[in-house]
Amino acid sequence: MSGTVSPLAPVSLPEMPVVPGVRIATVKAGIKYKDRVDLLAMLFETGTTVAGVLTRSRCPSAPVELCRENLPGGKARILVVNAGNANAFTGSKGRHTTAVAARSAAEAAGCDEGEVFLSSTGVIGEPLDHSHFERHLNGMAASARADGWVDAARAIMTTDTFPKLVTRRVNLGDATVTINGIAKGAGMIAPDMATMLAYVATDAALSANVLRALLERFTPTTFNAITVDSDTSTSDTLLAFATGQAKDAPAITDPADPRLAEFATAFGDCLHELALMIVRDGEGATKLVRVDVTGAVSDVSAKNIAMAIANSPLVKTAITGEDANWGRVVMAVGKAGEPADRDRLAIWFGDLLVASEGERVPGYSEEEASAYMKNDEIVIRADIGLGDGRFTAWTCNLTKEYVAINGDYRS
Amino acid sequence: MSGTVSPLAPVSLPEMPVVPGVRIATVKAGIKYKDRVDLLAMLFETGTTVAGVLTRSRCPSAPVELCRENLPGGKARILVVNAGNANAFTGSKGRHTTAVAARSAAEAAGCDEGEVFLSSTGVIGEPLDHSHFERHLNGMAASARADGWVDAARAIMTTDTFPKLVTRRVNLGDATVTINGIAKGAGMIAPDMATMLAYVATDAALSANVLRALLERFTPTTFNAITVDSDTSTSDTLLAFATGQAKDAPAITDPADPRLAEFATAFGDCLHELALMIVRDGEGATKLVRVDVTGAVSDVSAKNIAMAIANSPLVKTAITGEDANWGRVVMAVGKAGEPADRDRLAIWFGDLLVASEGERVPGYSEEEASAYMKNDEIVIRADIGLGDGRFTAWTCNLTKEYVAINGDYRS
Numbered sequence: 001m002s003g004t005v006s007p008l009a010p011v012s013l014p015e016m017p018v019v020p021g022v023r024i025a026t027v028k029a030g031i032k033y034k035d036r037v038d039l040l041a042m043l044f045e046t047g048t049t050v051a052g053v054l055t056r057s058r059c060p061s062a063p064v065e066l067c068r069e070n071l072p073g074g075k076a077r078i079l080v081v082n083a084g085n086a087n088a089f090t091g092s093k094g095r096h097t098t099a100v101a102a103r104s105a106a107e108a109a110g111c112d113e114g115e116v117f118l119s120s121t122g123v124i125g126e127p128l129d130h131s132h133f134e135r136h137l138n139g140m141a142a143s144a145r146a147d148g149w150v151d152a153a154r155a156i157m158t159t160d161t162f163p164k165l166v167t168r169r170v171n172l173g174d175a176t177v178t179i180n181g182i183a184k185g186a187g188m189i190a191p192d193m194a195t196m197l198a199y200v201a202t203d204a205a206l207s208a209n210v211l212r213a214l215l216e217r218f219t220p221t222t223f224n225a226i227t228v229d230s231d232t233s234t235s236d237t238l239l240a241f242a243t244g245q246a247k248d249a250p251a252i253t254d255p256a257d258p259r260l261a262e263f264a265t266a267f268g269d270c271l272h273e274l275a276l277m278i279v280r281d282g283e284g285a286t287k288l289v290r291v292d293v294t295g296a297v298s299d300v301s302a303k304n305i306a307m308a309i310a311n312s313p314l315v316k317t318a319i320t321g322e323d324a325n326w327g328r329v330v331m332a333v334g335k336a337g338e339p340a341d342r343d344r345l346a347i348w349f350g351d352l353l354v355a356s357e358g359e360r361v362p363g364y365s366e367e368e369a370s371a372y373m374k375n376d377e378i379v380i381r382a383d384i385g386l387g388d389g390r391f392t393a394w395t396c397n398l399t400k401e402y403v404a405i406n407g408d409y410r411s
Numbered sequence: 412m413s414g415t416v417s418p419l420a421p422v423s424l425p426e427m428p429v430v431p432g433v434r435i436a437t438v439k440a441g442i443k444y445k446d447r448v449d450l451l452a453m454l455f456e457t458g459t460t461v462a463g464v465l466t467r468s469r470c471p472s473a474p475v476e477l478c479r480e481n482l483p484g485g486k487a488r489i490l491v492v493n494a495g496n497a498n499a500f501t502g503s504k505g506r507h508t509t510a511v512a513a514r515s516a517a518e519a520a521g522c523d524e525g526e527v528f529l530s531s532t533g534v535i536g537e538p539l540d541h542s543h544f545e546r547h548l549n550g551m552a553a554s555a556r557a558d559g560w561v562d563a564a565r566a567i568m569t570t571d572t573f574p575k576l577v578t579r580r581v582n583l584g585d586a587t588v589t590i591n592g593i594a595k596g597a598g599m600i601a602p603d604m605a606t607m608l609a610y611v612a613t614d615a616a617l618s619a620n621v622l623r624a625l626l627e628r629f630t631p632t633t634f635n636a637i638t639v640d641s642d643t644s645t646s647d648t649l650l651a652f653a654t655g656q657a658k659d660a661p662a663i664t665d666p667a668d669p670r671l672a673e674f675a676t677a678f679g680d681c682l683h684e685l686a687l688m689i690v691r692d693g694e695g696a697t698k699l700v701r702v703d704v705t706g707a708v709s710d711v712s713a714k715n716i717a718m719a720i721a722n723s724p725l726v727k728t729a730i731t732g733e734d735a736n737w738g739r740v741v742m743a744v745g746k747a748g749e750p751a752d753r754d755r756l757a758i759w760f761g762d763l764l765v766a767s768e769g770e771r772v773p774g775y776s777e778e779e780a781s782a783y784m785k786n787d788e789i790v791i792r793a794d795i796g797l798g799d800g801r802f803t804a805w806t807c808n809l810t811k812e813y814v815a816i817n818g819d820y821r822s
Binding site: 055056057058059060086088089091092093094123124125126127313314317318320321323326327328330331333335336337338339340341342343345355357358359360398399400402403404406407 | 469497499500502503504505538725728729731732737738741742745746750752754766768769771810811813814815816817818
């Protein structure tokens with residue numbers, strides 16, 4: 001938790017309703033941070049389903065391995081998350097810590113170890129002491145209450161400057177159900193499961209395969225469409241839980257169930273909003289940047305081009321300088337390795353067409369373009385002019401503060 | 412040309428001998444920079460051969476297109492380079508400027524337009540006035556002299572903080588021949604032809620196919636093994652010229668000619684040295700970083716892993732913080748998408764083994780590691796433990812100065 005809050009932070013936190021079937025406890029375990037909550041336990045009613053998406057890193061953290069093992073079961077009773085230490089690249093010690101934590105959590109929740117989900121976030125490579133979990137989890141399970149969502153979001157922060165929360169109420173069949181979500185992440189954010197950590201819980205009654213289908217549908221355009229610095233974390237984890245405790249909630253077991261429509265939209269909105277909050281809290285960020293690529297030969301090609309633009313240090317520093325430097329956008333399109341034809345390329349900053357057919361547009365106004373770049377939220381659009389492929393990516397600018405944060409983080 | 416010289420700059424410029432068959436002229440054309448040389452003409456004797464490597468950008472500059480057109484001919488009489496304007500993404504105007512410049516150059520050198528080579532470096536997207544070439548080239552050809560190598564290196568600088576020069580004298584058959592090279596580049600430097608601009612000239616008598624073979628042999632491990640910021644320029648150009656004017660120089664027409672051995676080594680050294688100078692002048696750089704990857708499943712896999720480490724903003728900022736943050740090296744190995752097994756991975760900073768078999772080594776000394784990180788030149792080694800694949804990449808650290816330079820460059 002940094003001293004200064006991102007200028008892109010939401011002005012206020014949402015009022016978080018309870019999610020029937022979910023109870024929350026947080027403590028100050030002192031794992032790395034002093035005098036702040038850094039350990040979260042979220043307890044779920046019997047019958048809660050779970051689905052998730054995990055980092056594709058070849059060097060995943062020990063807790064990610066545990067989640068990967070337990071997700072096929074589709075059932076969850078307890079989620080335990082600590083901040084300050086990622087328990088990644090900690091070898092057999094790390095696996096031992098995870099095993100002890102899972103056992104303690106299962107005992108505390110009175111459940112099977114296969115219904116336990118763990119995440120750790122923070123420094124890589126430092127052994128994580130398992131006694132934190134042994135010492136706290138029983139008491140946390142006993143004291144957990146329904147209304148601790150803001151504390152939960154705070155407990156999982158590392159270099160985040162604000163807690164990330166989202167909530168929606170929607171109709172599902174004859175029931176009204178709630179979707180709550182929290183996330184953390186500010187650096188080491190890149191396309192392959194870019195969340196760092198995000199958790200969404202609902203009291204809808206959804207089977208695990210329905211939850212999985214929803215994640216598959218919405219992850220590509222939300223969490224996998226953001227990038228802060230192109231670095232993929234060893235710990236990225238997105239988990240969704242459905243307790244089924246909403247009054248009269250219909251049991252949905254088929255992803256194609258038409259009753260799911262409104263819920264699915266709201267669920268997608270939640271993921272989108274959480275993903276954007278992570279970009280808004282990008283380390284050192286002062287601008288939120290949307291990159292729209294259209295006219296590529298395919299959607300995949302459009303994504304590669306969008307990510308080449310969104311990850312270009314030169315594009316990102318130009319935005320910091322409030323410089324409408326579309327030449328660097330051309331450069332990024334050119335380096336993406338995707339089909340592109342310089343002489344068909346068109347580029348907009350916001351609604352301002354700055355270049356088309358391979359050159360600056362006649363009547364281009366540097367003043368107008370520069371005025372647009374002063375906004376907090378910038379839209380860059382590149383039309384490749386070759387096909388119908390499109391993708392939208394979100395990123396933030398690259399500032400001296402990013403360098404300061406990451407040059408000092410560990411020491 | 413920045414006010415402050417990179418702390419990694421060589422302490423002095425080499426004494427540059429003449430290369431028989433090469434004459435040089437520079438002028439202050441005032442294309443963008445005031446009161447400094449910014450236009451270079453290099454004239455070659457009849458019979459000079461040429462080979463080159465050009466950017467793989469899909470949005471190449473107009474002069475790159477001209478070089479691509481003329482390289483198959485294998486003959487060169489004049490090279491013209493301007494700094495301050497890249498003539499990239501300038502549409503039909505840009506092509507017109509290139510055509511006019513090529514015609515003026517051919518007239519000035521008294522040669523065919525197919526023997527003209529052009530490069531432009533600087534801002535992208537601004538029209539480049541062709542009158543600069545029409546006005547200056549005739550006079551430059553008339554006044555060109557053999558000893559202008561340092562001026563030549565200065566004339567092609569943009570954000571470079573020092574001129575980049577290299578020279579070697581070697582035996583070739585019964586002759587002693589000279590190899591001189593110059594380069595420029597400090598930002599927008601990435602794996603796919605990472606030079607920005609580099610020119611090497613020799614008085615050896617080498618056929619164009621021999622020059623091509625030498626470039627193919629040495630480019631992958633020199634210019635294509637460096638990265639400053641992962642951004643590939645629209646203008647990257649490496650050209651090699653052989654005048655054949657050395658006394659008694661044997662005519663080499665077969666790349667496999669055994670007489671070529673000593674020359675080839677020296678030629679490779681020149682490319683290596685120029686490539687490293689570009690990294691040493693990486694925008695804002697204060698540390699030169701070598702990344703050795705060994706034990707990968709293949710050399711290609713090793714290169715991908717090395718570049719993932721070398722391009723990671725988190726690794727690069729940790730180096731700025733003089734922080735032996737090997738956890739971020741693990742992260743970068745994990746995100747490379749190449750076969751890797753966390754529990755076989757070993758990481759060194761310099762000679763210091765910091766992690767092996769998936770965890771920090773026993774007796775790891777933070778003080779010792781931190782002391783090593785204070786060096787100007789840092790070696791990071793990652794052994795993947797899976798095969799014999801290896802690659803060495805060079806990069807520099809990421810500093811606040813990089814952000815400052817690129818947030819202010821155009822405005």
